[in-house]
Amino acid sequence: MDIDRLIPQRPPFVMVDRVTDITDDGGSAQLAITDSNYFLQADGTFPLFGLIEHVAQVACAVEGYRIIRDGGKVPSMSMLAEVRRFAPERLPHAGETLDTEITKGVNVNGVMIIFGKVNVGNECIANMQIKIFIPQN
Numbered sequence: 001m002d003i004d005r006l007i008p009q010r011p012p013f014v015m016v017d018r019v020t021d022i023t024d025d026g027g028s029a030q031l032a033i034t035d036s037n038y039f040l041q042a043d044g045t046f047p048l049f050g051l052i053e054h055v056a057q058v059a060c061a062v063e064g065y066r067i068i069r070d071g072g073k074v075p076s077m078s079m080l081a082e083v084r085r086f087a088p089e090r091l092p093h094a095g096e097t098l099d100t101e102i103t104k105g106v107n108v109n110g111v112m113i114i115f116g117k118v119n120v121g122n123e124c125i126a127n128m129q130i131k132i133f134i135p136q137n
Helices: 048-069
Strands: 018-023 026-032 079-088 097-108 111-120 123-133
Touching: 018 048, 026 048, 048 079, 048 097, 048 111, 048 123
Parallel strands: none
Antiparallel strands: 018 026, 026 097, 079 123, 097 111, 111 123
């Protein structure tokens, strides 16, 4: 499914290329970091705040997929509300692909706790817990 249908963000601020899996309690998605990425730094690294935004957008994409699958309309906005337990191991670089898995925790009135794990290949480069707000239809 086209990523523009799943998330409220628009280029150049889109940090998800495609959803790769949907599970009962989460899902996964990818982002190929290109030289033209909005967040890419002069030294070719993708910054910490880019990793956080990427995980938030993966969560929105997975939820957007569920909303469309269930006959709803994806909200026109979402909000990153909190970041906790952020444990980065290293910064990814241009040319690498992020494979990110999210697991949903509690959801109360559209505020969801999300556990995210970011991999490059078989290497885990970051873990985090975030809270995002996606308005309920």
